[in-house]
Amino acid sequence: MSKNKFFVVWEGKEPGVYKSWEECKRQIHGFEGAIYKGFATEAEAKEAMVSPAWDYIGKNAKAKKPTEEEIKKVGLPNFESISVDAACSGNPGLMEYRGVYTKTGQEIFHQGPFKDGTNNIGEFLALVHGLAFLKQKNSQLPIYTDSKTALAWVKTKKTRTRLEKNEKNAILFELILRAENWLLNNEYSTQLMKWETDVWGEIPADFGRK
Numbered sequence: 001m002s003k004n005k006f007f008v009v010w011e012g013k014e015p016g017v018y019k020s021w022e023e024c025k026r027q028i029h030g031f032e033g034a035i036y037k038g039f040a041t042e043a044e045a046k047e048a049m050v051s052p053a054w055d056y057i058g059k060n061a062k063a064k065k066p067t068e069e070e071i072k073k074v075g076l077p078n079f080e081s082i083s084v085d086a087a088c089s090g091n092p093g094l095m096e097y098r099g100v101y102t103k104t105g106q107e108i109f110h111q112g113p114f115k116d117g118t119n120n121i122g123e124f125l126a127l128v129h130g131l132a133f134l135k136q137k138n139s140q141l142p143i144y145t146d147s148k149t150a151l152a153w154v155k156t157k158k159t160r161t162r163l164e165k166n167e168k169n170a171i172l173f174e175l176i177l178r179a180e181n182w183l184l185n186n187e188y189s190t191q192l193m194k195w196e197t198d199v200w201g202e203i204p205a206d207f208g209r210k
């Protein structure tokens with residue numbers, strides 16, 4: 001269940017702070033280019049309302065606003081997308097991953113934590129999870145990841161992890177096998193894209209623990 005109880009609408013029928021998702025939805029439904037985000041507390045929402053939307057879109061912390069020169073070089077992200085990321089405490093360590101809607105940071109899926117995992121494995125599983133999710137929903141949204149390793153593993157349909165299997169992480173290796181089999185047995189048209197962290201700041205799915 002989402003922890004967000006207050007919603008800010010920067011661009012919508014009537015911009016403002018709303019106390020339920022249903023109220024927020026009425027302001028953004030059918031409004032092209034709507035920009036909104038959920039917050040856990042009213043104080044956070046009110047602060048966000050008087051700040052630039054870019055500072056909060058898809059973020060747990062404030063985002064990096066790109067310069068005009070940077071925008072000319074790599075452009076702006078496509079906010080009509082899904083972003084995936086993983087977090088790992090130690091290497092190996094406790095690992096989890098998730099996917100969010102890039103425009104708002106609303107969590108779509110979240111798995112873990114898993115014992116004795118690695119960040120690369122988490123990034124790979126997150127990307128395949130996103131692919132399977134979008135195919136199930138018959139959605140053409142693209143997916144962003146900040147991991148070149150995950151992109152390479154998905155392209156070859158095979159992980160290259162050096163992590164050794166043990167009793168603690170056996171479930172992870174089952175998930176890896178399942179993900180590899182999915183890639184081998186499914187076709188997809190989803191566009192996979194690299195999130196330009198140096199220009200755009202942390203990916204919206206980032207866990208904010210850096």
